[in-house]
Structure formats: C-alpha cells, structure tokens
Amino acid sequence: MEYKEITIYDIANKIGVSPTTVSRALNNHPAVNEKTKSKILQVAEKLGYRSNFFASNLRSKKTQNVGVIVPRLNSSFQSSVIAGMEKIANETGYNLIISQSLESIEKEKTNARTMFNSRVDGLLVSLSNDTANIHHFLPFKEKGIPVIFYDRTPEEGPFSSVVIDNTQATYNSTKHLIQQGCQQIIHVLGKLDINIYANRLKGYKYALMDHDIPFSLDKVLQSDLNENSGEELAQKILQMKPFPDGILVSNDICAASCLQTLKSQGIKIPEDIAIVGFNNDMVSRMVEPKLSTTHYPGYEMGEVAMKNLISQLEAPSKTIQKTQQTVTLRSHLIIRASSLRKGK
Template structure:
C-alpha cells in the first residue's frame, strides 16, 4: 500500500511552496491559472485525495462507501441498492450513490469524485462501453477495495459479483425451443455491456445445440431496452417474414411492453408467439399472461457485494477478495403462462 500523498509531495515535485499548492487546490484567485493547472495535473498524477473528511484523518476511515450505478431508473439496480443499504447500515457505513447514465466519461468523473471524497471502498456496475479501466488505478494504488457487480470488469485485481449470463440465456432459449419455437427473436442492449454480450452467446449456444441456424436479423439490439422500446420492437417483428414464433427479451419491463403491443396487433401469446423475459421484476407477475423469466437475485447481489467489501475493510487478509476474482450467484428459470405453447407435463 502506498503512503498518503500530501501537498508537500506535490510542492516538492513542482518546486513551489506548500502554501501555493494549498491555495491552488482551493481555487484561490491569487494563484495564476497556468500554475493551478500544473498543480492540479500533478495532484491527479500522484493520486492526491483532497482533505474533505479531516475529522476522520486519524482513523483514516470515512465510513462512506461509494456506489456507481448505470441508471437509478432501473428496478434491478434499485433492488441491488436495497440489499447494499441493509448490509452497510447494519455495519455502520453510509452509501454515497451516483449514476453514470451509461456514459464512460461520467463514470470516470464519478470515480474521481468518489476517490477525492475518501470513500473507504467502491462498488460499481460498469457503464456501456467502459473499456479503459485506468480510472480505478488510484484506488488499487491506495489499497481501497473495488468490487464490480452485474456488469463486471475482466481484471484479476478486482472481484466481480454476477450470475452466469451465458448459462441463463441458454436455459431461457432452450425452454422456447422445447416449446416448439424455431424462429426466436432475441432483444438485448448494447453488446459493449458484458451481460448482453454474454446473453447473446447463450442464445447462440442454445441454437447450435439444437441444430437451429442463427439468423442475424432475429437479433434486435437497442441502446435502451425499456418500456418505451416495446412498440418499436413489435413493429420490427411484424415486418419479419415468416413471423417469429418465440421472443426472448433481456428485461421484464420491456418484455411486458412487447406483450401489450403484440396483443394490440392481434398476436396471441403464447399460442402465436411464446415470450420469455429476464430479471423477475414485479411487472412480470402483473400482466396477463404472466411472463416466464430468469430470476436475477438483485437484492442478494447487493448483500453479497457489500458484505465482501466490508469484510475486506475489517479483515483484509481473510476475505473472499484474496481468494477469488469472481462470485457467481445462482439464477433460475421461472416458467409462467407466456411461454407455454405446450401443456405442462
């Protein structure tokens, strides 16, 4: 673990006084803009953390844990946060929550802000297209734990908590095939996001296993698979010839919207088109017919991620983080009426 970087280290490196460094970091008008820029750049490069929590300096603990989510509008993310909050609160920690809004630039800014706020650890679900993970380096250098959840990074120096998305998608697609479906549309978000890329693999593997040819035009990729996207998806499906007989959507809210628009266009579910969603959100149980879905344990994911991070803070040498870089939670297919073309055996 590297030593704490101080204003004296920055001053020594630039050949200016500690007072000048302090004034520059506090945006004092007496310091020239050119000098300020040099000082800010040096502070960033050295991994300096601004002294926001002076009262906690002696303990070197802020009792704050940072959480960065792709979007706070997501029911799944809300469930994860509830699990995190429960564990953190019981252990005496506060959550500092921000959202990247699927922007890698905003994620970088949020990460920098969390570091400067001296959070004790960071939990993050990556933004779409977040390929360069250099912005987490200051955390690793200071020994501050970083845990990825749901959308995880392929790195050996951080832990990721997720389900097996490939297997889950394969099970969902196999279920549709077992119901007699042969032309299955798969709706997913950007394949730059690990979970969607993995689900697409699972979908393809299921087709290969059953000797069903993969058709690129049956895959619908959208930047945002939400309730509003249902109309557009169904519009695309209705133009397909022949009409698909199965639909696998990577999000229950979007699947429910597709269900409504299919019914509005005279398509019977499941008789004409079987439907499977993902996440086991409340909406999947409120529509008619109820939607078959993959249970994605968001609350449990939040609990597991937070417990591992806090365990690492309390006992850094005896935690899961030292032994594994991936924790895989169990998921399962919940079969309901929307996919049952064949009677239950």
C-alpha cells in the same frame, strides 16, 4: 446573518472547564465524572454543537462511507441491489454514497474521481454502457481502496466481482422456448460491448446449436431495452418474414411493452408468439399473460457485494485485497403463461 459553528472551546467557556475535558466528555471518556459529562452534553445540545466527524475520520483514516456507482437509478434491478447493500451497510456501521453514470463513461469517470476525493473506504460499481476500459478505477487499487464490480463487470483487471452465469441463464430460456415448439426465436439484447449481453448471446447460440436450429444474425436485435423500445420492437416483429414464434428479451420492461403492443395488434400470446423476459421485475407479474422470466437475484447480489467489500476493509493488513475473486450467484427460469403452450 452568518451562522457561527459551535466549537468545543465555546462549550468550555460556557461551563468553565478545559477544552480537553469537553472533548473527552463528548467522546464518553471514563476520565470525566458523570455529573460533569451530563452538564457538558446538555450545554452542547443547547448551543447546537455538531461533532466534527470529518476531522475525526481523517485522524482514523476511515470515513465509514462506501461509494456506489450505478448506470441508472430508475431501474428496478439496481434499486433491488442497492436495498441489499443498504441492509448490510446499516448492520455494519457504513454509509452508502450513491451516484449514477447515466450510461456515460465520462460521467462514470467524474463519479469515480469524486468518490476518490471524498475518501470513500471502498467502492461498488456496475459499469456504464460505453465503458471500454477501467483505467479510472486504478487509483483506488494503488491506494489500497477495495473496488468490487457487480452485474456489469470488466472482462479483465485486478478487481473482484459478483455476477450470475448469464450464458447458462439465457441457454435455459432459449431451450425452454424450443421445448414449447419455437423454431424462429428472436433474441433482443443491449450493446454487445457489455459482457452480460455478449454472454447471453453465447447462451442463445449454444441452445440453438444443441437443438440443430441454425443461427441467423437477422434474429439478433439490439435495443435500449426500455418501454419505448419494446413498442418499436413489436412493430419490427410484425413486419418480419418468416414470422417469429418466440421472443427472448434481455429485460422485463422491454418484454412487457412488446407483449402489450403485440396483443393490441391481435397477436395471441403465447399461441402465436411465446415471450420470455429477464430480471423478474414486478412488471413481469402485472401484465397479462404473466411474463416468463429469469430471476436475477439483485437483492442478494447487493448483500454479497457489500459483505465482500467489508471483509476486505476489515481484513488484517488488507490481505484479502491481494486476491481477485469472482462470486457467481444462482439464477433460475420462472415459467409463466407468456411462454407456456398447452400440450407442451
């Protein structure tokens, strides 16, 4: 049986009033007396009337929807960011439409096109692994729809972004390992095409340079940075000569997996190898020894990105959209037992 959508005309016929009166009552217009308004609302509820928000939004040219494109949803960091966005969205009357690129630029392009066609008011984006350019976001700019990038951001382009200082964060982690007596430090990161990893490599190099330790490309390992790659990383490290005494990994999942695998092979942490992760995910506090890591303020990043987007959406004549700005949030090193050697 086909379902018939109830309209204001059905309600008007049922009660014996004009469709205009029904429309005004449903929108709480003061021209309709309370008795009539109450009767219309009761009949509307009984008939199962649903307000046509889409048509209303077309008239107002706003949907109250904000699009979010993330690389992957099964990420502790991204979940934290989205929670921060959701908090601000709820407080300001906006809804989030969330999609994932699955680390594919083609999927990212499809998501962007869907968001554009869905008439989102604004867009928040963390780029995929293989995004080489951001041409697919330019239609938003041309239509005056604000786009803000966070975490993985483009190097250039007419858009605002929210980031941390990845170079300084990794410098601090590398310096800490050196202060613990480490000289053979392995740095594990993702694709260097992604600016956060390129910037972290800079921080690693600068710390070595400042402490007169020669840089070797053999000590830089690229990884998918997941649990399985952590196990594979440990097996590679066990075969290395000279044997590393420090490992700096660009996320906690991979670092924790590597730590556990090395321990299972009789390697003492941190006595034989000191390990530092990145992100301050829950897993960093669940392994033994607990993992040193960089606190990446994901929740705050989500809040700030959403606040900045809303400020652009609600600015008079959208004047803020003409200004490109980068907000850099603070991160800090959390030192735990995985890297803290006695007497150091």
